[in-house]
Structure formats: C-alpha cells, structure tokens
Amino acid sequence: MEKVVFVGAGSMAEAVIAGICKQGTVRPSNIFVTNRADEERLQLLKSTYGISLVSTDKTELRTADLVVLATKPKDIYTVMEQISPLLNKQAVILSVLAGVSIDTIESGLGKHAIARSMPNTSAAIGKSATGVAFNCSTSPNEKQEILELLSSIGIVAEVEEDDLHAVTALSGSGPAYIYYLAEALETAAIRAGIEQSIARDLIIQTIEGAACMLRQTQEEPSLLRKNVTSPGGTTEAGLRALTSGGFHEAVFSCIDQAEKRSRELGSNTVKKSTSSS
Incomplete structure (x- = not known):
C-alpha cells in the first residue's frame, strides 16, 4: 500500500499509525489523516x-x-456520505470500527475491496491481536496486502465476519481487562504493605512472564496453573478465594456483555441506515 488515508484520528487510529510507522510498513509521509474538527489532535499526530x-x-x-475507517461508529454514515464521492474505485477499505458490518460499509461506499478488522491498542507497540474478515470483492492480492499490514502491528487471524463480535469482546477490549486486573493487584499489594513502584514492576513482570510461558511452552493454561499450585499452599488459597468470589462467572459475563454490545452497535447502525433511507 503506497498511500494510506486514515479517516478518524482517535486512539485506535493512533495505535495503528504508531505501529505501522514503527515497523516501517508504510512511510510516514505516505500516511495521511483527517478528522471532523480537532485540528490540535491532527497536529499532534x-x-x-x-x-x-x-x-x-x-x-x-x-x-x-x-x-x-477509524471514526466513532455513530458517525459512520455522515463520514461515508462525505468521502464516498471522493474515493477512486481501486481504493481498498479497511475498517477498525466496532460493530459496523461490511454490508453497512458497502451500502455507504459502493463496490470496493473491504476488510473489517478489530485490532487493539497494543498495535502501538506491535503487539495487537487482530481479527479480520473480508468481503467477496477483495482479491487474493488485496487480502494478502491487508494481512501483511495487520501482521506488522501484531498477530492477525482471519475469521468469519459474525465472529468479529466475539473477537471484539475478547481481544479488542481485552487490554482493558488486563489493565483492570493490574489495577486490582496493585491496590491489593499496596494494602499488603508493598511500595507502589515495586508492586508495579512485580505485576508487569508476572503478567509478561505468564504470557511468555503460555506462548513458549504451548501448554494448556490449566496445566500451567496446576504446576504453580501446591496442595495446601499459598496459590491454592488464593485461587480458592477467586473461585468463591465468582471469578469464572465474572469473566464469562464480561465477554458475553461485550459481545452483546458489539452486536447492538451493529444493529443500531443498520437501524439508522434504514430510518435515513
């Protein structure tokens, strides 16, 4: 991709821009960005x-x-109405919008190769976990180019479009869950008498180490957990408290509610399209 234009300049747009600039996927001078009104934000980028x-x-x-396409989902129809007359027919469209379907984009922009993706903000450091689906107008070469671009900001998995709702709930929103866990661990550590700076370093290394163990050993999470858990030991006591506190149920509910919200966003854009047509 020689020339890339970002329509929208929010946190997700910045994360992807940061990632592809860092990896040298596209030259910075060939990356263009626009948004509705925030000139200060554009100048910062x-x-x-x-x-x-x-x-x-x-x-x-x-x-x-x-x-x-990196606008807010609620603004997508206004944005597509503005940019549709300006697009050349060969332009490939990559959406990073939660809940906005390929059909919605096709209805607003016409026949283009379209990739609907869900990266996460770890794209900024080349560590995104991205799901992507393509429309039938996307050629093998165009698909490969998109996969290569998304691979430059982390790992990418091609999925069915309907599965992107679950991907959004799992990895799209996932960094926030990990940060929330880190917040809770840090607060608990401070209550236990550990200095905040020390607690932060220990937590970061613990999360990073556990993630590396999962990837490098390729063992089941349950086995790695059992390997740390001695009968009658401290880990067992901690896990028992998590279980009694409804840990699994909270995680199941977290993913379920986030997936439902993704579907609601998609449904809302369809309703808006129908009411405005």
Missing part, C-alpha cells in the same frame, strides 16, 4: 509520527490505495 494531514478539499482520498 503529525508532530509525533511525521505523517501528513489531509487537505481541506480531501483530494488525497482520490489517490489513496487504502482508506482506513
């Missing part, structure tokens, strides 16, 4: 990553190889 800004007449969209 330009100064931080050395990217280019879209001109007021948005002529860059006419020659874009890849257009990344």
